[in-house]
Amino acid sequence: MGNLNIDQYIQSTPKQTAHRIQSEAEAIEIAKQLAEKFKQGAAERDQNRQLPIDELNEYSQSGLWAIRVPKEYGGIGASYRTVVEVFKTISSADGSLGQIPQNHVAILDTLIFDGSEQQKQFFYDLVLQGNRFGNAFSEIGNKHVADFQTKIRKEGDDYIVNGKKFFSTGALLAQWIPIVTVDDEGNVYLAFTPRETEGLTIVNDWSSFGQKTTASGTVIIENVRVPAQYVVPINSFTNPTPTGAISQILQAAIDAGLARAAIEETINYVKHYTRPWIDAKQESATEDHFSIAAIGDLKTRLLAAEAVLDLAADQVDLAIKEQTEHNSAQASILVAQAKILTTEIAILASNKLFELAGTRSTLAEHNLDRHWRNARTHTLHDPVRWKYYIVGNFFLNDIQPERHAWL
Template sequence: MGSQTPNPIDHSAHPRVNSADPVPPRPLPAKPAHILADDDEAIRIAQELAADFAQGAALRDREGLLPLRELDLYSQSGIWSINVPRAYGGPGLSHATLARVISIVASGDPAVAQIAQNHIAILNVVDLDGTEEQKRRVFDWALQGLRFGNAFSELGGKTVTDFQTRVTFQGNDAIVSGEKFYTTGALLAHIVPIVAIGEDGAYLVFAERELPGLTVTNNWSSFGQRTTASGSVRLENLRVPRERAVKLRDEAAAPSVQGPVSQIIQAAIDAGIARNAIDETIRFVRTHSRPWVDSGRERASDDPYTIAAIGDLKIRLHAAEALLEIAGRAIDRGYAQPTLENVSEATIRTGEAKVLTTQIAIDATNKLFELAGTRSTLASHGLDRHWRNARVHTLHDPVRWKFYHVGNYYLNDAHPPRHPWN
């Protein structure tokens, strides 16, 4: 929580964000990650992690400290392999459970929660597009506790899907060159999956973090989600075994739930930000805020306008969480039977959830200061991080287009686009 004082941290052992100091590759895990038994265990572990992560969230944000210990706990918890199919040794839990678990973790620290987003989405991509050999290899890495970062997005293209990074094949090697940005998790990953374009389409190429030709730069300077280490990656004639290049299907031609899976994780993070902000508001109003002079009340928590505002925020949060549950179940159906109708429903339901989680995240983090009062803005409380995190993370993809696709689906029977940003 914002006013809690975490245990002292040795800053020399914790690299900072946007620092010129090198961050060496993280050591491989000493033991395999835990494998979740069922939904109840996944939720319980997420709650334990959220309570732990919350203790140092304000300090990490303020000082720009990378969450090394927290990330190790998180990736060993079993949550990072939550969607590995049971046939490959994983728990294969529902996407509704996935959304709830990510939301819980994000309520403790949304920056830590976001680092797992691409890892989990990548597992879904490999599940749908990989060969049997590739599935076994990648799923085994995840079950062993290896973390995947990402090297997807680029800064120079006309749109987010305009990739300039290229892959060529020579004998048994795949050779990759290009530059990436928004590479969440790559700095602290064990393996960096890279989207690259070959002569016959797009590939997802898996490379060890320490390989020659792969350089991760710790230059993430955003004012929110500061400790996600979402910097940049340079690829200079990077060579990996050819079998580690997963050929990606054309999502426009073959319906799949890749987009909704990626999107529901993003929406869940926003719901977690909102929940934490509302909880912080309630705590602060109860313990620190003064009643307004015109209210005639003895306590700020008895102010009728404050009471009504808290009621409004809670109702909208619960509506967003209910839509996350509905979207997760729709993704389950689209995953089991990837018909155009099922995939479109999953995409629309997830888009609806994304609209509500975006709105409540921004509104709750803004309302915090209005209801808690001027003293809530003091730096000692660190509450500004909630608004900064919400404002930055909800920019991942524009919700104004969600309204359009949802409306076009219901009014004109138009199937929504299929890509990771929808």
Template sequence: MTTSLSDPAAVRVNSPEPFAARPRPTTPAHIIRDDAEAIAVARQLAIRFAQGAALRDREGLLPLAEVDAYSQSGLWGINVPKAYGGAGVSYATLAEVIKIIAEADSSIAQITQNHLAINLHIALDGSEAQKQELFGLVLQGYRFGNAFSELNSKTVAAFETRYQLDGDSAVVNGEKFYTTGALLAHIVPIVAVGEDGVGALVFADRDTPGLSVINNWSSFGQRTTASGGVKIEQVRVPASRVLPIAAFDTPTVAGPVSQIIQAAIDGGIARAALADTIEFIRSQSRPWLDSGKDKAADDPFTVSAIGLLEIRLHAAEALLEKAGRLIDAALAQPDESSVALATVATAEAKVLTTEIAIEASNKLFELAGTRATLIAHNLDRHWRNARVHTLHDPVRWKYFHIGNYYLNHIAPPRHPWN
């Protein structure tokens, strides 16, 4: 079952009104056991998600049924450590899973990104009791959203949201934006600063009084991620749900894991754009009259251009896999050297996935021709999605950090954008 215009449950993006919490899962999610099963399940879901992706983008329909199926599939728990009942898959596998889903619908893939990063933060920073509770909820099918970034703060890492301890509770106040995943989450981890000046993740149930998630995302790309705002007014959460963020104080893979998910989404957008380019050229494009060819697919300049795009995509995918393997190694033995290697490799992958996502989605129209711009095809969604998602953090800084590492042996700074 996929979202359609005739579906009475269809919900469109960009509304000023608070959005009601989604029902919690009534049956436990499937438990994925290994890397091979994770990839197989992702491929099965991708077939379904691709069917309505263009319609959802064009009409601004939230992927409600699709996200429910996605979290119930078990893929939201694949990086839960084996010691806590998860598959603990390789991060190369996790990147491949996200790339597969993003090729089908990049908005759905992005809705997962913060949840998977938070899974790692629980593993790195959580107490034993927090790991038992929160990983248990993930494996039951609960979804984490996010309430991290703030629209009016000085920098992306400046947080004005605050929490105070009050007995056995924490009381949180603030406002967030770019809250991908929060709208459809069951639990919203809020980044807030305590009285000690230390940041923490405060895990609030989605239906907690005072927590309002607004469906007001209005970007021209990644339209159905519902990455709007969250208002936090005297939100009271058990103190046991406050998880101090310490992962960036010492060498850990927290940054590379956050980044490899971003890069995988861009890789999926690139793959989708290139696949649609090839299909359109084969089935609908006309050859240019100077080529002397009967089919557009035989135009030598078109053939060469497709070859170059495929090479660049394959290079980006190879670096994505390499980065995943180096993250695995650094997760097993974290130190300054292993984490720096993983961080730089992930940055290299992010550079190439950014470039090929934008290039492939732009070249689509040059190679497929004017008829590819017709609204009925909605092929411009690939470029819009690539242009918006690749703005998550500036690639221009990746070049600097990569060069500084190789030239001056200086590791990139540790934060979620490295």
């Protein structure tokens, strides 16, 4: 680990303008093609904690990182059904690659709600060229996740930012680092900072046992000067926007992709390697009644989770188009329900993999445990026990969900 050396960083910058995707169908087809490539070497990258630099370059150059850029700014303004499908598809090939653009895409919608016209034009054009946004959002050691201690103050025509961030997925390999920061009055800002800005240090110290190649480590911000035109005041949690639901639906889509991968890995292993149990008195493990029923259960649960995810995506689109209290609340509730189901199937599927595949599937040479490690790590992002509470409180007591990025 340690800091990314300059040679690797140069490889991570766009060499040419990214492809311009023309339709949602093209976006999904590109995602499928990339997933087939990314699947190759995913286990090795995980095992060696090798950052997917070349794969990430191909991913952002494909145009998929720009699919939420609105049509009036040169993008296709893809629906969230399409965004969700892209995230599921890439995550099923490589969970880390699936997660890295999560905050990038959410930021594109933050600009819709909170950016000025000048900021939208500038940053959307950067994304269409192939630039990536990392993130410097979360902190550790504070009272709770929204208790931000990274501070911003005005100095002349610029702002000065100081603080320290963790869980900074994508920052190490991004061209721009949006920093969540607060002023002395508690007002929240998003300060967009070029990767090479003086005082900004990104450390590759992510040591989790799962999602190992997301480089979700530390960002140190020491007297970083940010021009005023790069600073966006955040009001989207005050207004009835689906900002929180957008953040959460991307999480759920990644989990659904992780579940897909675990189930397909299970089916493949059982077909080709697993021996039938002695008491089954059958020639093949694929004839085992209990294994057949278990696969049927997993596939059904995944289908149900993805169906609710699609319903949630439709509601998010509506809440973006018609920003009302009702639409915003409905988006949060449906996304919470999708998050419950995708979390449960991701963990269940990655656990069942070993039960159905057998003891040999645990050998290090297969590295199949990456599916469980990825699912267990990523689903910790937001506690599902609170999703149940929020949904129940909404239907039983008519209590609308809070507005923040974790709901």
